[in-house]
Every structure is written in structure tokens, then in C-alpha cells.
Amino acid sequence: MIAPAELEHIAEQLKTRFAFDVFLDVTAVDWPDQPLRFQVVHHFYSTAHTVRVRLSMRVSEAEPVVPTLRPLYGSAGYMERECHDMYGIQFAGNDDLRPILLYEGFEGHPLRKDYPKQFEQPLVPYRF
Amino acid sequence: MYGKPLPVVSATRDPAGTFEYLTTKKDELVGWARKFSLFPYPFVTACCAMEFMAVSGSAYDTDRFGAALPRFSPRQADLLMIVGTVTQKQAPILRKVYEQMCEPKWVMAFGVCATSGGFYQNYASLPGIDKIIPVDIYIPGCPPRPEMVIDGIIKLQEIIANGKHRILNDTF
Numbered sequence: 001m002i003a004p005a006e007l008e009h010i011a012e013q014l015k016t017r018f019a020f021d022v023f024l025d026v027t028a029v030d031w032p033d034q035p036l037r038f039q040v041v042h043h044f045y046s047t048a049h050t051v052r053v054r055l056s057m058r059v060s061e062a063e064p065v066v067p068t069l070r071p072l073y074g075s076a077g078y079m080e081r082e083c084h085d086m087y088g089i090q091f092a093g094n095d096d097l098r099p100i101l102l103y104e105g106f107e108g109h110p111l112r113k114d115y116p117k118q119f120e121q122p123l124v125p126y127r128f
Numbered sequence: 129m130y131g132k133p134l135p136v137v138s139a140t141r142d143p144a145g146t147f148e149y150l151t152t153k154k155d156e157l158v159g160w161a162r163k164f165s166l167f168p169y170p171f172v173t174a175c176c177a178m179e180f181m182a183v184s185g186s187a188y189d190t191d192r193f194g195a196a197l198p199r200f201s202p203r204q205a206d207l208l209m210i211v212g213t214v215t216q217k218q219a220p221i222l223r224k225v226y227e228q229m230c231e232p233k234w235v236m237a238f239g240v241c242a243t244s245g246g247f248y249q250n251y252a253s254l255p256g257i258d259k260i261i262p263v264d265i266y267i268p269g270c271p272p273r274p275e276m277v278i279d280g281i282i283k284l285q286e287i288i289a290n291g292k293h294r295i296l297n298d299t300f
Contacts, residue, residue, distance in 0.1 A: 103217050110251040118249050124219040126259045 004040075004057045004066045011042070011055075011069050020044040020053060023073035026080055028087040032113045037061040040089055042069070059089070068094035086111040158293035162206075162232065163285040164194035169205030171225060174212025176239035179271035188274040193281050202228040207284075208261075213241035214254045226261045232293070234264045234284060238277065243268050 002010060014020040024043035031037055036058035044053045059066060068091040069076040080091040081100040088109040091097065099106060103123060108115050172180060183190055190196045199205040202225045214222055226235070237257055240246035243266045245255035257263060264287060267280040 115251065119251060120216065120255070121251065122216055122219065122254070122259070124223050124260045127262075128259070 001056050001058070004059060007042070007055065007057065008067050008069070008072075011044070011072055014044055014053060015072055018046065019048045020046045020051075022047060023069065023076050023079070024052070026069075026076065026083050028083055028089050028111075030087065030111070030113045035060070038064050038087060038089060040066050040083070064088060065090040065092050067092050070094050085109070088112065154295070155291070155293050156289075158295070159289040159291060162293065163288040166193070166195040166207045166234075166281070166284075167197060167199045167205045168195055168207040168209045168236075169200070169202050169225070169229070170198050170209050170211055171222060172209075172211040173214060173218065174239075174241065176212045176241070176271045179274065179277070180209070180211045180238065183274040183277045188278060190278070190281060193278070193285065195281055202226075203230060205229055206233050208233065208235045209238050210236070210242040210257050211238040213246070213248060214257055215252050216254055217252075219254050219260055222257065223260050234288070235261060236280060236284065237263045237266045238280075239272060240268045240270045246270060 022045040024045050026040065026042050029039040029041065031039065038059050038061070040057050040059060042055040044055070045051070046053075057066060064087075066089065068080060070080070070091075070093070077094060077096060078100060080089075080094050081097055083089050084091065084097045085099055085102045086109055098104075102110070105123075106121055108119075170177075170180060182188060184196065184198075195207065202208070206229065208226060208229060210222065226233075235257075237243045241248060241253070242257050245253050249255065254260065265280050265284045267276055269276055272280075
């Protein structure tokens with residue numbers, strides 16, 4: 001568990017000093033009842049040492065911002081876009097947070113606990 | 129129904145046993161021709177594709193029903209087979225493919241996801257393709273057995289054989 005402000009430094013240390021060369025994933029967990037609602041989780045992998053590392057940090061619903069890791073890991077851009085789609089996490093410094101799995105015009109973030117389970121937002125009008 | 133002869137009534141027979149001319153009903157003749165020449169366009173999106181391959185392969189062989197040759201352009205196809213889950217994001221593509229097909233055209237919902245959405249009842253999936261395009265035959269099952277698919281094709285052939293076949297219409 002780390003603070004969001006430490007993320008860039010720790011990730012840089014992981015990459016340069018400890019050879020964590022693969023950025024596996026960034027995702028989030030929604031804890032609707034807790035004051036810091038979102039838990040953002042980063043996964044790294046080292047092909048030299050075959051070890052995984054998980055970094056976890058908490059952000060609030062009012063300001064769900066963590067720094068981007070795109071300058072360090074190019075592949076982070078796609079996963080940050082997905083995380084932004086599904087949970088509405090903002091990645092400060094990533095200026096390309098277009099929808100990647102969802103589509104333009106989709107309102108809300110479907111993996112948040114308060115998204116209605118069966119709420120559909122059709123692109124083609126239904127016939128009935 | 130495959131035992132039924134060509135829906136043609138002979139008028140006269142010359143001594144050699146060949147027909148000079150035949151009389152029949154236009155709808156029956158055209159329907160008979162069309163039901164054995166279904167050119168499917170497989171709109172294959174998910175795991176039902178495995179079952180589609182099985183039913184197209186030699187063990188079950190949809191070629192026996194004249195529905196074997198997939199056309200990979202919707203303009204050359206007259207049977208749209210939606211095989212698998214269709215997401216909301218794919219719905220405009222499916223709608224466009226359907227509109228690009230020339231008349232006459234039929235639509236088959238292959239598998240429970242295409243039929244009703246199946247167990248996907250969420251933000252991402254279309255709850256049945258009949259929400260956006262008309263469907264002629266539904267084949268439920270997750271995935272459907274090849275026998276069910278063949279049964280569906282035969283039922284669709286019955287629909288075609290018993291249907292009206294307009295040679296000319298208002299838009300042609």
C-alpha cells in the first residue's frame with residue numbers, strides 16, 4: 001500500500017534498479033462504503049527474476065487521480081484507458097483517455113458498484 | 129419433405145418421355161429453388177463458432193441442405209447467421225451488414241446469446257439481436273447441438289418453401 005504521489009518514483013526504481021520490465025496491469029477495486037473509495041492496483045513483472053510485484057493505493061471518489069506510468073511503460077496507456085472506462089480513475093499526465101472497450105457517448109462507469117446492473121445504453125435504437 | 133418431387137405438374141409428354149412444357153406455381157418453384165441455395169454469411173463473434181465449424185464440417189455437413197458455402201461479403205449472401213454474443217458496440221456493424229444484404233434475405237440467431245442475450249444481462253451485451261434486426265429462425269442452446277442447427281436450417285427451408293416470393297416489388 002503506497003501513496004499515489006509515490007507511485008512514479010517507486011515504479012521508476014522498480015524498473016531501473018530491480019529489472020521489473022513488464023507492466024502487467026492496472027485495475028481498481030470499488031469499496032463504496034469506505035472514505036477512500038477506490039483502490040488502484042498496479043502489477044509489475046520481472047522477466048529476469050520471474051517475480052511479480054503488486055502496488056496498491058487508495059484514492060477518493062471526489063478526486064480519483066493517480067499519476068500515469070505511460071512515460072515509463074508504453075503499454076500502460078491502454079490499461080489506463082480501460083481502467084478509466086470501467087472505474088473512472090483519472091491518470092494525471094495521460095492525455096489519451098478515450099474509451100477503449102466502451103464507446104463514445106457511454107455515460108457512467110460500468111464496474112462501479114453503483115452502476116445499475118442491467119442498465120443498457122444502446123447505440124442502435126431498439127425495434128421494440 | 130425431401131421425398132417430395134419438384135413441385136411441377138407435367139402437361140404433356142412426348143413419345144420420348146421428355147417434357148415439352150411444365151406448369152407450376154411461381155411461389156412454389158421459386159421457393160423450391162431458393163431453399164436449396166442458401167448462401168450464408170457467418171457473422172461469427174464468439175464461442176458458438178466452434179459449433180458452427182462442427183456443423184459445417186464433414187460429420188454433419190450443412191452442404192447436404194445447400195447451405196454450405198459461406199460468402200464473406202454480405203452482398204452475395206441471403207442467409208445471415210449470427211453466431212455468438214453481439215455487444216452494444218458491435219450492434220451498428222451488425223445493422224450495417226444486414227442492410228447491405230440484398231433481398232431476399234433471412235436471418236438466423238445461432239445460440240442463446242444471439243437469441244436473447246443468454247446469461248449476459250449487463251451494460252455490454254445486446255439482449256437478443258431481434259432488438260435491432262428481424263429474425264426468421266432462433267436456435268437456442270449454449271452452444272446448440274449440430275442436430276439443432278440442422279433442424280433450424282430445415283425449418284427455415286420450410287419457411288422459404290411455403291413463403292411468398294415476389295419477383296418484382298415496389299422498390300425494384
